[in-house]
Amino acid sequence: MGTTGSGDERAGGLVDDRALLGRTSTAERVADILRTRIAEGFFPPGTRLSEDGIGGALGVSRNTLREAFRLLTRERLLVHELNRGVFVRVPAVDDVVDIYRTRRLVECAVVHDLGEPPFALDGLVRAVGEGERDARKGDWTGVSTANIHFHRELVALAGSDRTDELMRGVLAELRLVFHLVDDARALHKPYLRRNREILDALQAGERTRAEQLLVAYLDDSREQLVRVYTQVFEGGREAGTG
Template sequence: MAEAMADVSGLADDRALLGRTSTAERVSDILRTRIAEGFFPPGTRLSEDSIGGALGVSRNTLREAFRLLTHERLLEHQLNRGVFVRVLTVEDVRDIYRTRRLVECAVVRGLGEPPYALDAVADAVAEGVRAAGDQRWRGVSTANIHFHRELVALAGSARTDELMRSVLAELRLAFHVVDDPRRLHEPYLERNKQILAALRSGDAGKAERLLADYLEDSLHGLVEVYGRRVGAGG
């Protein structure tokens, strides 16, 4: 893929989020969000000078933030070239889905006795429906991510939430390469509703089966499109 430079316009607006304590963790939170939302697409080179200047942080703070995001597999350091937003391989995508299936299905399987606290899951479903109605297909993608994040949150585990935040942020690196988000995400709106309905009825077993099939079909669809796109661009 062709190398691109990061567009830092708008980062100055995030400067207020740093508060009085400009920590690397806060900077990494801002950059992670920007990467997840597609402002810094895969293959983008991140300039220390421009990003540090926009956020008003020191070079050392920014480098620590880059290190944290490299550990999360969102960035990579290329010798004598700089820091770049990662471009996933097809095997990366397959491995992400293996992790998702292990975690998400286990969470649903371990929910225990109903009723379940499904308000946030239902909100994510409604968010996707609204975005599709407005033809905002990137918004549908975001809503799908929220749906799966809220499913995992049903486990009530901060560690699992943190793991899935990282996994889903990495997955979005693949989504941003695909140039047909409607085809990729629209079919899963109805499947989100079906999983929610199964959970509302107290049938976690059915919800898990629906979720496992969902993830398998999503993997195959993404690999098919992503493999062509990366092959054409790489």
């Protein structure tokens, strides 16, 4: 399960992100870049992160990078293994359950408290369009990314930097789970329609219906993902003892 090789070859793609650091290269900004890259699937679970490769790509010091690693370790996105280095974490089944508990608390509360329509839905419209376009191309990794974008934009409707920050970490951790599931098409296809239904309800100003759709969506998604992810872990244990 997961990629265990070095992330040196992936670090080169971070050169494009150097401009995001601005004039001051802080650990928080580095952590934000790496968190986003993890959420986009750029660094899969089990990937070893090279200090030299990533530090060189972003143009930051070793100390700054190590502090960024520590921040992301506290967010359960990375893990430090003694004498081996820093790796992108492989979540456990219990993590999946807790991720969905957090999502249900936050996402449903955001929709419940939206107030009166119309709502600022441009980000949701783009995310739904991205997912449907990628599905037509058979790009299920892209569909997974669009799904993360959809829920990130949904939470952004609260207009809260704190909530956005919380959910960036939660959704990045969720992406690690998605990456370990083999059949991405089966996992994500049913929720393309359900994303569209939630968007349609919000566009119609039907906040209560959107909340009901979201509750059912998250409960069904949690049940499906826990079932599939449990099979992944059981398969991994069997492979290790075979």
